[in-house]
Structure formats: C-alpha cells, structure tokens
Amino acid sequence: MPLLDIRNLTVSFDTSIGLFKAVEGIDLSVDAREVLAIVGESGSGKSVEMLAVMGLLPPSATVTADKLEFDGKDLLHMPPHEKRHIIGRDIAMIFQEPVASLNPCFTIGFQIEEVLRFHLGMDRKQRRARAIELLHQVGISDAEQRLHAFPHQMSGGQCQRVMIAMAIACKPKLLIADEPTTALDVTIQKQILDLLVGLQAQHGMALIMITHNIGVVAETADRVIVQYRGHKMEESDVLTLFEAPTSPYTRALLSALPDNATGDRLPTIGDFSAEPAI
Amino acid sequence: MSVPVLETHHIVRDYHVGRTLFAGGQVIHAVKDATLKVEKGKTLAIVGESGSGKSTLARILTLIDPPTSGELLIEGERVDIIKTGVSKQMRRKVQMVFQNPYGSLNPRQKIGDVLAEPLVINTDMPASERQDRAQQMLKKVGLAPEHFNRYPHMFSGGQRQRIAIARALMLNPSLLVLDEPVSALDLSVQAQILNLLADLQDEFQLTYVFISHDLSVVRYIADDVMVMYLGEVVEQGSREAVFADPQHSYTKTLFAATPRADVASIKARLARRAAEIA
Numbered sequence: 001m002p003l004l005d006i007r008n009l010t011v012s013f014d015t016s017i018g019l020f021k022a023v024e025g026i027d028l029s030v031d032a033r034e035v036l037a038i039v040g041e042s043g044s045g046k047s048v049e050m051l052a053v054m055g056l057l058p059p060s061a062t063v064t065a066d067k068l069e070f071d072g073k074d075l076l077h078m079p080p081h082e083k084r085h086i087i088g089r090d091i092a093m094i095f096q097e098p099v100a101s102l103n104p105c106f107t108i109g110f111q112i113e114e115v116l117r118f119h120l121g122m123d124r125k126q127r128r129a130r131a132i133e134l135l136h137q138v139g140i141s142d143a144e145q146r147l148h149a150f151p152h153q154m155s156g157g158q159c160q161r162v163m164i165a166m167a168i169a170c171k172p173k174l175l176i177a178d179e180p181t182t183a184l185d186v187t188i189q190k191q192i193l194d195l196l197v198g199l200q201a202q203h204g205m206a207l208i209m210i211t212h213n214i215g216v217v218a219e220t221a222d223r224v225i226v227q228y229r230g231h232k233m234e235e236s237d238v239l240t241l242f243e244a245p246t247s248p249y250t251r252a253l254l255s256a257l258p259d260n261a262t263g264d265r266l267p268t269i270g271d272f273s274a275e276p277a278i
Numbered sequence: 279m280s281v282p283v284l285e286t287h288h289i290v291r292d293y294h295v296g297r298t299l300f301a302g303g304q305v306i307h308a309v310k311d312a313t314l315k316v317e318k319g320k321t322l323a324i325v326g327e328s329g330s331g332k333s334t335l336a337r338i339l340t341l342i343d344p345p346t347s348g349e350l351l352i353e354g355e356r357v358d359i360i361k362t363g364v365s366k367q368m369r370r371k372v373q374m375v376f377q378n379p380y381g382s383l384n385p386r387q388k389i390g391d392v393l394a395e396p397l398v399i400n401t402d403m404p405a406s407e408r409q410d411r412a413q414q415m416l417k418k419v420g421l422a423p424e425h426f427n428r429y430p431h432m433f434s435g436g437q438r439q440r441i442a443i444a445r446a447l448m449l450n451p452s453l454l455v456l457d458e459p460v461s462a463l464d465l466s467v468q469a470q471i472l473n474l475l476a477d478l479q480d481e482f483q484l485t486y487v488f489i490s491h492d493l494s495v496v497r498y499i500a501d502d503v504m505v506m507y508l509g510e511v512v513e514q515g516s517r518e519a520v521f522a523d524p525q526h527s528y529t530k531t532l533f534a535a536t537p538r539a540d541v542a543s544i545k546a547r548l549a550r551r552a553a554e555i556a
Contacts, residue, residue, distance in 0.1 A: 042435075185327035186491060186536055187327060187531055189535065190535035193537075201551070213537070216537055217539075218537060218540075218547075238548070242540075252466070253465060256465050256469035257465065257494065258469075259497075266469040266473055
C-alpha cells in the first residue's frame with residue numbers, strides 16, 4: 001500500500017473572473033522510502049497540490065478528490081484537530097525561502113523545541129538535548145551556541161538546515177520539500193540536497209521534491225512526475241524520463257536545457273507556449 | 279586590432295561599514311583587483327555566488343558606482359565618474375538589465391513610456407520619433423504593437439524581461455551588462471530570452487557582460503569566463519579553457535556542485551544509492 005495515495009485531485013480557486021482550476025485530475029502516490037520529484041514550471045500546480053495535502057490552502061480554494069489518503073487515513077474528511085497531529089509530525093514540509101519561513105522574533109532553539117513540545121510532549125531537558133542532536137544531524141557544528149541565534153544571524157543555507165531540523169524533529173514518514181534550494185547558491189544547494197537524500201535514506205522517509213530545476217531532479221529522484229498547467233504530462237522512473245521521455249512537453253523541456261544545446265540557438269517550447277493569454 | 283569595448287585595470291571597491299563617531303569600523307573589500315577586457319561582439323560571463331562581488335563589479339562597469347581605485351575604459355576612453363560625472367554620450371554606450379523583471383519596471387508607467395524614457399533623458403528626439411523607435415524596439419524583442427499601452431503587471435516574467443532588454447537597447451548601446459537576467463525565469467522562458475540575446479547580439483554587434491551563477495547558462499552563452507570568489511578574481515580565461523581545465527580549487531568546487539542531468543551520471547547515482555541501501 002502506498003504511503004500517500006491521491007486519486008483525481010482537483011484544486012480550484014474562486015477568483016473575480018470565475019473559477020480557476022490550478023490542479024485538475026491529478027493521481028499521485030508515494031511509497032515509503034521513495035524519492036518522488038514533481039517537476040513543472042510556475043503555474044503547473046506542483047506546490048498547490050502539496051499544500052492541499054497539508055491543508056495549508058487559503059479559504060478561497062476548493063479541494064476535491066476521489067481519494068486523499070495518508071498511511072491509510074483519509075485526510076480529506078479528517079477534522080482539523082485530528083489533522084493537526086499528523087501535519088508536522090508524520091508529514092513535514094520545508095519551503096523555498098528558508099529565512100522567511102522562520103519566525104524572526106524567536107531563537108531557532110525555541111522554534112525547534114516548540115515542535116517537540118507540541119507533538120511529542122517532551123520536557124524541557126529532553127527538548128534541549130534533542131534540539132542539539134537535531135542540529136548536529138543537519139550539519140550545524142556549534143549547536144549549543146546556535147540554539148540561541150535568531151534567524152537573521154544565520155545565512156540562507158544555515159536557515160534551511162534549521163528548517164530541515166524542525167521538519168525531521170518528529171521522525172516524519174513523509175517529508176515534502178517545496179523548492180528547497182531555489183534561493184541558495186549552487187555549492188550550498190549541493191550540500192542541502194546531499195543532506196536531504198542522506199536523511200531520507202537514513203530515516204527511511206518518503207521524500208517528495210517539488211522543483212522546477214531539471215538538475216535537481218536528476219540528482220535526487222527515484223521517480224518523477226512532470227506537470228504542466230495543472231495536468232500531469234508524464235510519470236516515469238528517473239532514468240526513463242531522461243533516456244526516453246514519452247510526452248512532447250518533457251522532450252521540449254529537456255531540449256531547452258542549455259546543457260543539451262547543439263546548435264547556436266536553443267529549441268523553445270513553441271507548442272506549449274508559456275506566455276499567459278492576456 | 280580594434281579597441282576593446284570594455285577594459286578595466288585593477289579595479290578595487292571597498293565599503294566602510296560600522297563606522298561611528300568614535301570607532302573606525304571595518305573595511306569590506308567587495309572587489310579586489312579586477313582586470314578584464316571584452317572585445318566587440320563578445321560575451322564575458324562573470325560567475326560567482328552571493329557575496330562574491332560580481333554585482334558590485336557590475337555597478338562599477340555600468341557607471342552607477344565609482345571604483346575605489348583602478349581604471350575603467352569604455353571604447354578606449356577613460357571614465358572617472360567622481361571627477362567628471364557621466365556624460366550623456368557615455369550613458370548611451372553602457373546599459374544594464376537587472377535580475378528581477380518584477381522589480382525593475384515602474385508599475386505606474388506604461389510600456390511605451392518605459393521604452394521612451396531613456397530617449398527623453400539622453401536625447402532631444404521629438405515625441406513622434408520616440409514613439410516610432412519604441413514601437414520598432416517592441417517588435418525586435420518579440421512583443422506586439424498592442425503591448426505599447428499596457429502596464430507591467432499585465433505581462434509575464436519572461437515578457438517583462440523582454441521589456442527590460444528593450445529599454446536597455448533604446449539608446450543603441452555598445453555594451454550591455456546583464457545581471458542574472460534569466461535566473462528568475464522558468465526553463466522554457468529562459469531558453470527564449472537566451473535566444474533573443476543571441477539574435478540581438480548578431481544584429482547589433484552587441485557586447486555583453488553576463489553575470490550569472492548558473493554554469494550551464496554560462497557554458498552556453500559565454501566567449502570568456504571570469505570566476506569570482508569573495509571579491510577576488512580566481513579564474514579567468516576562454517570558455518573552453520575554463521570548462522575543460524579549471525585551475526582554481528573554487529572553480530572545481532563550483533563545477534562539482536552543479537547538478538548533472540545526463541543519463542550517465544543518473545545511472546551512477548542510482549548505482550551508488552542501490553549500494554548504500556543493500
């Protein structure tokens with residue numbers, strides 16, 4: 001049985017010009033210990049469907065699905081107070097802007113310990129010890145001192161490490177990473193990706209990697225879903241996707257990579273024009 | 279041999295920070311000793327991560343900030359903006375395109391006015407001619423005449439970047455400094471903009487200084503490459519030389535950190551992963 005099982009997910013937003021469907025009829029499943037990458041450009045609905053799983057969409061969004069199950073539990077019809085004990089504990093998420101996702105008013109130690117208090121009910125001493133252990137796990141060396149640091153005193157890469165520490169604090173079964181390295185330099189990106197994949201293997205988590213970066217997909221994923229404008233274009237294992245992509249959109253996307261350039265002009269996605277209708 | 283469009287000798291830029299009435303504060307060396315030369319119609323790529331001084335150098339090259347010391351020559355003419363300021367002729371020769379197409383256009387200005395403004399400031403051209411020129415330029419960068427009276431918020435990111443490029447080209451500059459022009463764009467749009475830049479370079483014999491942290495883009499577009507690290511120029515040479523045989527350890531780190539999207543390296547990664555799990 002898959003860990004996360006989604007059938008026919010549709011998310012629509014109520015806008016002033018009518019209903020806008022951001023995600024339409026997506027099927028998706030993740031097994032335990034699997035790394036799934038969801039790739040797409042902006043507007044493909046890749047973040048929206050994960051926010052729907054987390055229940056983090058604004059009230060203007062309507063989520064419908066035939067099935068939205070995590071670990072055998074129906075997330076769609078679950079009352080919020082029950083959901084709160086799953087979100088953050090069994091499913092954790094990290095976001096694109098690490099500095100903006102941390103609360104600037106509290107030390108990072110406080111923010112990590114808050115997770116431990118809420119979900120695991122640890123006492124003060126246990127929390128402190130676990131927070132230090134977590135910071136060590138994500139590669140922050142002087143953990144004892146760093147606990148007292150505020151987010152603005154740390155670099156972007158360090159903040160992302162703290163976010164990861166918070167996310168894995170309760171040993172989640174599923175970690176969702178929404179563009180975790182987009183705001184970071186390549187050298188830092190490499191470190192964060194290695195860390196995420198390492199932790200995934202070590203803890204046996206499932207990992208969903210949301211990204212627009214083909215390179216990140218190639219470096220991390222087992223299986224890949226390619227999305228475009230709320231629809232699934234292709235789903236295959238990572239090697240097949242790069243060796244023999246079946247959908248024309250994937251082929252176009254891969255050929256737009258400057259790495260794959262052959263002539264002195266890049267092929268562009270003509271049939272799949274990314275310009276919105278004005 | 280013709281005179282290079284851009285030449286610098288030992289450019290240094292220091293910033294004084296934390297100086298108070300009583301304490302001297304610190305000096306940050308943002309750019310240390312940058313010497314470079316770009317011939318007409320060529321592209322120099324400056325690579326480096328955040329804090330490497332590449333944007334500071336760009337501000338010096340575009341005559342926005344003065345260097346602390348060193349010499350800047352544009353088309354063989356020495357420029358010292360502290361002593362003599364920037365003449366209108368000089369301003370016409372050098373133009374800049376910024377990273378964020380959302381932030382670099384005035385939201386209250388129609389596109390036609392955006393394009394005509396450089397002409398208003400730097401020339402005595404009559405209004406009717408300005409409008410003609412703006413219309414022509416709009417077509418050159420792949421937009422339609424009906425876009426003339428629209429506001430920036432009505433355009434997508436890629437279209438806005440086209441507008442920013444059009445604005446920079448209004449004065450027929452010989453040197454265009456592009457500060458991360460495609461890093462905020464989706465892959466398919468990135469390909470379109472890179473193609474547009476290549477077309478314009480062929481048509482107008484433009485010289486580009488292309489600032490980027492994305493090595494795959496640099497490898498595609500650059501003739502010469504300069505790698506910066508903590509304000510220092512650590513490597514400089516032709517694209518072939520730098521990519522084939524990087525000398526400095528930082529350049530090697532940078533190359534190693536860049537995600538690889540070819541089938542062979544995916545196979546290698548999957549094999550490593552299988553070995554780890556077994």
